[in-house]
Amino acid sequence: xxxxxxxxxIDYTKCVGDADKICxxxxxxxxxxxxxxxxxxxVNEKHCIQCRTCEVNCPSQAIKILT
Ligand code: SF4
Numbered sequence: 001x002x003x004x005x006x007x008x009x010i011d012y013t014k015c016v017g018d019a020d021k022i023c024x025x026x027x028x029x030x031x032x033x034x035x036x037x038x039x040x041x042x043v044n045e046k047h048c049i050q051c052r053t054c055e056v057n058c059p060s061q062a063i064k065i066l067t
Contacts, residue, residue, distance in 0.1 A: 023058060
């Protein structure tokens, strides 16, 4: 089975990148990378299973899952 391509977009004008970085914590396949002083980065986009947990739970609606 061929997996559908997904594009993940973080709007950094909305992302607050606070201490919790809920997307880093909540993603089941570790798509996002935390770094202590910066906002989250997308590092494993191809692993995304399109569960939309990050999109739904981001407190500033900064993440979009485009399929
Ligand atoms: S949609 Fe699910 S698998 Fe994809 S980045 Fe968000 S939390 Fe991770």
